[in-house]
Amino acid sequence: MPDYDVLTIGAGHNALVASAYLAQAGLKVGVFERRAIAGGAVSTVEHVPGYQFDLGGSAHILIRNTPIVEELALERYGLEYIDVDPLFFAPYEDGDHLMIHRSEAATIEGIEARFPGEGEAYGRFLDEWRPFARTVRDLFLATPNPLKLGSAAMSGKAVPGDWKQALPRILKPYGELVDDYFREEKVKAPLVWMAAQSGPPPTEPMTSPFLLWHPLYHEGGMARPKGGSGMLTQALARHVEDHGGEVHTSAPVDAILVEGGRATGVRVGDQVYTARVVLAGAHALETFGKLLPEEHRPPAAKNMRVGNGFGAVVRLALSEPIRYAVHPDDAARRALQLICRDRAQVSAAYGDYLAGRPAADPPIIAMSFSAVDPTLAPPGGEVLWLWAQYFPYQLAGSRSWDEIGPEVEASILDAFEVHAPGTKDKVVGSLFQHPLWLERELGLFRGNVMHLEMSLDQMFALRPFLGGHAYRAPGVKGLYMTGASTHPGGGIMGASGRNAAREVLSDLRSPLAALGRALGRSSS
Numbered sequence: 001m002p003d004y005d006v007l008t009i010g011a012g013h014n015a016l017v018a019s020a021y022l023a024q025a026g027l028k029v030g031v032f033e034r035r036a037i038a039g040g041a042v043s044t045v046e047h048v049p050g051y052q053f054d055l056g057g058s059a060h061i062l063i064r065n066t067p068i069v070e071e072l073a074l075e076r077y078g079l080e081y082i083d084v085d086p087l088f089f090a091p092y093e094d095g096d097h098l099m100i101h102r103s104e105a106a107t108i109e110g111i112e113a114r115f116p117g118e119g120e121a122y123g124r125f126l127d128e129w130r131p132f133a134r135t136v137r138d139l140f141l142a143t144p145n146p147l148k149l150g151s152a153a154m155s156g157k158a159v160p161g162d163w164k165q166a167l168p169r170i171l172k173p174y175g176e177l178v179d180d181y182f183r184e185e186k187v188k189a190p191l192v193w194m195a196a197q198s199g200p201p202p203t204e205p206m207t208s209p210f211l212l213w214h215p216l217y218h219e220g221g222m223a224r225p226k227g228g229s230g231m232l233t234q235a236l237a238r239h240v241e242d243h244g245g246e247v248h249t250s251a252p253v254d255a256i257l258v259e260g261g262r263a264t265g266v267r268v269g270d271q272v273y274t275a276r277v278v279l280a281g282a283h284a285l286e287t288f289g290k291l292l293p294e295e296h297r298p299p300a301a302k303n304m305r306v307g308n309g310f311g312a313v314v315r316l317a318l319s320e321p322i323r324y325a326v327h328p329d330d331a332a333r334r335a336l337q338l339i340c341r342d343r344a345q346v347s348a349a350y351g352d353y354l355a356g357r358p359a360a361d362p363p364i365i366a367m368s369f370s371a372v373d374p375t376l377a378p379p380g381g382e383v384l385w386l387w388a389q390y391f392p393y394q395l396a397g398s399r400s401w402d403e404i405g406p407e408v409e410a411s412i413l414d415a416f417e418v419h420a421p422g423t424k425d426k427v428v429g430s431l432f433q434h435p436l437w438l439e440r441e442l443g444l445f446r447g448n449v450m451h452l453e454m455s456l457d458q459m460f461a462l463r464p465f466l467g468g469h470a471y472r473a474p475g476v477k478g479l480y481m482t483g484a485s486t487h488p489g490g491g492i493m494g495a496s497g498r499n500a501a502r503e504v505l506s507d508l509r510s511p512l513a514a515l516g517r518a519l520g521r522s523s524s
Contacts (some may be wrong), residue, residue, distance in 0.1 A: 014486075018504070019245060019501075025501075031240060032273070041449065045230075057229055057449075057492040059367060072236070081225060087217055088100040088336050090340070098110075098190060104123065121187075125214075129212045141499070143499050174212075175192050200453075203350075254269065283451050311390065312387075312432070317427070321371065353391065362415065364416055405432055451464075454490065464486055
């Protein structure tokens, strides 16, 4: 008898989501994680005494458009979400600002008051593209299938009117699509900057869907797990264990074992563990470049494109809350703070990146979630994250990230200081996560937080590569994949884990009752 029904490699949030569904369906699950804590890039540690630092993703937006939290009843395992509203706040150096609320009506009214005509345009943009955004969300919650993708796109439900008129807009760069709706750059910039979080620059063709997701921000909203982002993965780990599974930390998998063309287990140090199936939640480069025996590695895996880094984040412990010069009350602190003066700033930062240089004038997303969750900092204190783009992993010239890290960290804080004067004087501790740090500490190859570049040639049925899109490793029976390397990609969503669990359950011919309990009868 094998040790487990399912053996999961890695304890990132997608791996834990899949493991939770599989355990809930009655399978014996074992999770093996190399780090001392579960969670991967969705984890929280006390980096400075009294201050809880997230080590990866912090804004829980995508997962709010899935049924995962409800289906797994994660509130029973300690997950307490705090709704965040306003959603976005954009300050400008000339004293102006823009606020986007969860409420569409409040947002439209606020934009219209500051920029006449633009509020009405914002409402029209939401109405026209909401069906498309919902269609993309539904595709994210399903195993990618080229036929299903085409039929969903052409069904008539995705966009109103004639597809021949809509398609050119969908194929546009997202940095140009905003011109079809808005005149004011101060309205365009924050929308474009949020779309840029997937990676491709605003000038890249066929990237408009990253912008067209925007209507769903108002539907699902944004939230923070009380106690830190890692409380999501801690709840998932407790769920697995409560359903008879095991989560092993400080247990790095050294190899996937294959016998007769089938994955039979893993080797951890000098110990072998067997399973009916193996689910790899590691980075695809780790799975196919190290863990899987070379003779079983699919040739297409050599074509995966990771890119040259992405962004960097300065995490700060502050003695006092930040205050924005243009909007000093707490509403600005609660929102995601989008510091981007215009689209040209994003494009210039990407130009520096292409030249192998850290962005000289990076756009920033600031997050001060202690404004909604005081447990993250001591009384009166603040935690502040400054995520900036774009920063290459491989630098031009002879200098390394270990050398330039302190000066780049200082430059990001200097850029933020323009909008929130006095922040530097409040710093009591910091952590700078540059691309090399992200690779060393979190296993994010070349510092790409999305694992693989999120370009059209690596999305849907082409992620992580052609032939590996259905969460099954080609050529090796019983080996499955999940995580940001797979559809639908990076971000705190969990859809990959949910989809992968469905495929494992289907192949193991799990009883229909267990399948219904695990995934819900309305699953995609």
